[in-house]
Amino acid sequence: MGIYLFKSSIFNAIDNIEPSWRGELEITDAIQELLNTKQKVDSHIVKGWWKDTGKPEDVLDANHLILDVLQSHCGGQVEEGAKISGRVSIGKGTVIKKGSHIKGPVIIGEDCVIDTYIGPYTSIGDNTRIIGGEIESSIVVGDTLIECNERIVESLIGNHSQIRSMDNLLPHGRRFVIGENSMVRL
Template sequence: MKALIPAAGFGSRLRPLTFSRPKPVLPVAGQPIIAYALQHLRSVGIEDIAIVTSDATEAPLRAALADWPDVTFLRQAYMGGLGHAVAGAEEWADGDDLCVMLADNLFEHSPAGLLQAFRDGGAHAALALIEVEDPRAFGVAELDGEGASGRVRSIVEKPEQPETNLAVAGLYCFTPRIFEALRQVPVSARGELELTDAISWLIRDGAVVRGYRQPGWWKDTGRPADLLEANAWMLARQGSVQRGTVEHSLVQGNVVIEAGARVCRSVIVGPAYIGPDAVIEDARLGPGVSVGRGAQVIGAIVRHSILEAGACVSGLSGTLSDSILGQGAQLSRQPATSYHQCLMPDASTLSIAGD
């Protein structure tokens, strides 16, 4: 079996963070989002992995995955939808079964259960399903049976009155028959080749399509709040590692301090991640904070936030919380004035406390 990770889009809902970088390279708990997909796929023995890119995303993806030299990059000619991304990999798949895992989805557990349901059930396709509170925003599957897996009767995209609460998550297994299905279905009303349409075609054609209730949590990192929640979840899974320097400070809970980082006269409450060459001075950090390579927190309190590489927070009188600072972003306290001055790119959000 081979694996495919579609990663050609930028992620408009995360602008301005994704104006210059694709969403899968944004950091969560010290790693690019896409790295977690690679780790899960390798954990189940899949070695041959390709990432689908575009003209705009290939360079930043290659840079972010410099530590993964044995990954193949496939270019998607245009943004034609998820089905189009999969169809373009037919020659590379070369007749092998295919596991498809979306680059911006995070799963607590590996695809091991899904792969077993796919192989043991003699399926042509298998889908990871997650129980959600409000399934109206997702593709929703109807299953035969109440067990961990069953045959999929139908998939309805974003139904007004869902028959079940089983959302189709971004994790699939296919035999080569999926490529036949993708050739059979037309482009959708929004101008894209839809993978769910191809799966529905398989069901109508009598193919065995199985659904597997994926255990644990799942997060589609589509919005800033999702990114922060995913960061907190992934931080909670890490252990405690101290490779950097800690002086006159208190470190509590699961905290990773990478080599070259320096923590001085500060309190760190885990879970937290402090990246290489970061500087934390006279600060209180955590819980739920990731600090990227070379970032600085000086004389400030930060909780439940992500500071990317080279960001700096200094001299704040209050607490910085539920925030994301992009690469090289600067946030500091200035002398009190009667006006505010700012430079904000498109789709930015700035909250200023009132009197």
Template sequence: MKALVLAGGSGTRLRPITYTRAKQLVPVANKPVLFYGLESIASTGIRDVGIVVGDTQAEIEAAVGDGSAFGLQVTYLRQEAPLGLAHAVLIARDYLGDDDFVMYLGDNFIVGGIDALVERFRAERPSAQIMLTRVTDPRQFGVAELDADGRVIGLEEKPREPKSDLAMVGVYLFTPAVHDAVAELKPSPRGELEITDAIQWLIDAGRGVQSTLITGYWKDTGNVTDMLEVNRLVLESLEPRVDGDVRDSELVGRVVVEPGAVVSGSRIVGPAVIGSGTVVADSYIGPFTSIAVDCRVNNSEIEYSIVLARSSIDGVRRVEASLIGHDVEVTPAPNTPRAHRLVLGDHSKVQISQ
């Protein structure tokens, strides 16, 4: 059995962060989201993983390498444009061969892993097995319709009028039968080859399609709100550890200070993690905050936020519910009456107190 991990796409909902970085590499608790998925796959005993990549291929390859750090053997498969999940299966046809496989969306986060799901698939081996979860707004997802006995009878991608509140989670398991379905697909109105259409083809052809309703935690980390929520969840299981230099400071609760970090004259209330090489001085770091490597936080307050590598926050009160990219400088604005000076990237969103 193999795995197919989708790590292409442009990450439009995380702009401007994803103008310069792959969305799958944005960190949660100072570890890229993609790494959690690769660890879940390795836990099932799968070793051969094909990673579908696009314009951010070089960055993904630099981060993951040959996969040996995860106990995996990774092959990179280039997708020239994000033309749908089923298109990713199409371009991976030669790599997958006649093996069963799990398809995992690289920006999804599932608590508890996928071991039980894979074990059930291996034992029962339907043509397709999907994971479902109840959502408040199914119009944003692929939606499944079940009959009275719980069998999957219909699927629809991002419907205007959903027939249920059951959304498909970004993990799918297939036998080689799915290749017959994909070969028959035509682009949807969105111009993509939809995996929902492929699974519907299997249903219509009388092939076995099973579903599992998950009650645990799942998130598609495609926007800032979901990234911060996943960061909060991961940090809640943090084990406190201080390997850096802490001086004249108070650490409360589950706090990790990585080697090479320096904390002085500050108060950190966990769960929170301070990356290696980061300096925190005369500041307050509040709960559910991840500060990456080589950052500087001076005379500032920040909580419920993610700060990426080499950024600085100096003299700012107060920052919260924020995602701050690499090499960013955050400082107080000049005290100029009735004026704001802004330098913003495309698609930015700014809230200004009046």
């Protein structure tokens, strides 16, 4: 296993390789293409502990590890009547609305609007609006709208996604792994 860091030239290499016998584009083939086109490829031995994040559960585990060392910070606005407990980092321009409860460790990016319960081990990217429902132990990449009466747990939610309620049913636990530009109606 390895950890890979690439410059944008990797995309040209990927465009020039064919899928393997498994029908997948292989990272090792892309690296070989970089070498074939005389691009700089370097390696380093990583000492100590690291985590492979090949599955959604692994990404959520890595999020837990990162949030375990989070320092509290407030660059946004917490309205009177909102409750913040534990280690919570709130980005610039973010508004935590009255009645919300944020229970850390939680990190919330810039220019977000939060009007709900955000539970431990949740990371929320910039420009996200979460209105109603609950979310816990999840990653919301950013530029996302979540407006529902559902409980979202252990989920990965990609850029430009929308999750909206279709009716006023009682909340149920939901788990999502959705990519960019997705829309879910519950």
